[in-house]
Amino acid sequence: MxxxxxxxxxxxxxxxxxxxxxxxxxxxxxxxxxxxxxxxxxxxxxxxxxxxxxxxxxxxxxxxxxxxxxxxxxxxxxxxxxxxxxxxxxxxxxxxxxxxEGLVASNPVQDVRAPKAGKPLPKALSVDDSVQLASFEGKDQGPWLEARDAALVELLYGGGLRVGELTGLDVHASTSARGWVDGQAGEAHVLGKGGKRRTVPVGAKASEALQRWLAVRDPAHAFDSQAALFIGRNGTRLSAQSIWLRLKQRSQQAGLATPVHPHMLRHSFASHLLQSSGDLRAVQELLGHANISTTQVYTRLDFQHLAKAYDAAHPRAKIKGKDAD
The missing domain is CATH 1.10.150 (DNA polymerase; domain 1)
Known part of the structure; x- marks a missing residue:
């Protein structure tokens, strides 16, 4: 039995x-x-x-x-x-x-949960790909679009802005402005998550790109009533979706293998800045992260970068199955 x-x-x-x-x-x-x-x-x-x-x-x-x-x-x-x-x-x-069926008194699986999946690393461009994108000139799309899109890329990569922070920028500071760029001071004032304001440095390349854009943005003063820094052909504030589409198209025209989205440039900004400075607190402040743990993910990207460099360049990385005396 x-x-x-x-x-x-x-x-x-x-x-x-x-x-x-x-x-x-x-x-x-x-x-x-x-x-x-x-x-x-x-x-x-x-x-x-x-x-x-x-x-x-x-x-x-x-x-x-x-x-x-x-x-x-x-x-x-x-x-x-x-x-x-x-x-x-x-x-x-x-x-x-x-x-x-009356065969068990309780369910042994009822309160068992699977281990939490680790958060995937943010996707960031290499330094070379970032420079390739920022240096690209789309001359076939006309000077107006080229100046605008070049300025978009420079601010996203050079300042680590979120796309919502970028679309909220106005030409001039005002009490009603969500954000603006102070060209003389070389600073961007943005409204981030949770209604928190922060100031981000605007580098020389981004300042130059902004000046070229402002010179052609509204030469006929047709859009004087529109405060938005970045506008479409009809003079209305550029939407986040439009920026996503323009950036994807521009990255493909620039010859990058991976279609680029705005947050990828923010990740690239953080990763490359951390690689150069090693100052995690400074990167946290520039990104507007409330918690340092959010910024620490970029240390994993930094280590990943170093590991790849080691595998590619260090002679000991190429030894397989041999004793290293």
Whole structure:
């Protein structure tokens, strides 16, 4: 009898127990799930059965600490947090069904969560690609558009502005202005997240680009009533979406392999400034981050840059499988 029960509830690795077979039939027939979904459920429950067989423990006797141990095992084996979450979802549904069938008193997966996925590194351009984009001249689009788009790039990369901060800039300072550029002082005053104002230095290249733009922005004074620094052909304030499209097009025209968006230039500004100065607090202030932890992600980008430089240039990085005496 004991042998028969072990065969039924604790199958050989890779096999499905009768309980699992019944559950899959339930989701296939009663829930009418797609064949592909049922197949994925079967794979996840096969994994559950294999874990249980290694203990060994019957599926209806699995406890919360078993599930947590198996989650740790999957995470340690390199499975992503998202992948583990999907597996747990399948297991949770199985034990919910077992509870309705009166076979388990509680769901051992109920309060188990997958490990949080690490935040992906922000995408930043290399220094060479950034300079290539900033130096590009799109002469075929006319002097008005070229002057405007060049100034956009210089302010985004040279000042690390968010696209919303850029669109909020006015030509002149005023009590109603969200932001403005003080050309004489070489500063941009912007309104950032949370209504926080900050001052960002405007470098020589950005100042020159702004002067060229202002010289052609409204020569006929047709848009004197429009306070916006960056405007479209009809004189209205340039939208964030328009800047995204213009920047993507300009990066492609400049020959960059990756389409560039405004926040990528902000990431590039922060990464390159940190590489040059190593001053994390200064970068935090220039970006307008409330917490230093937000800025610290760029130290990971900086290390990634150094690691690539090492792999490419250091002679010891090229030694494979040899003792380094």
């Amino acid at each position: 004991a042998q028969a029960r072990e065969t039924a509830d604790t199958p050989a690795p890779g096999a499905l127990s009768p309980l699992v077979e019944r559950y899959l039939e339930h989701v296939r027939v009663e829930k009418r799930l797609a064949d592909r979904t049922v197949t994925l459920y079967a794979l996840d429950l096969t994994k559950l059965s294999d874990f249980a067989a290694q203990v060994p423990v019957e599926l209806i006797q699995v406890q919360n600490h078993h599930i947590r141990r198996w989650v740790a095992s999957m995470h340690g084996g390199g499975r992503s947090g998202r992948g583990i979450a999907l597996i747990l979802s399948g297991w949770r549904g199985f034990y919910t069904w077992l509870g309705r």
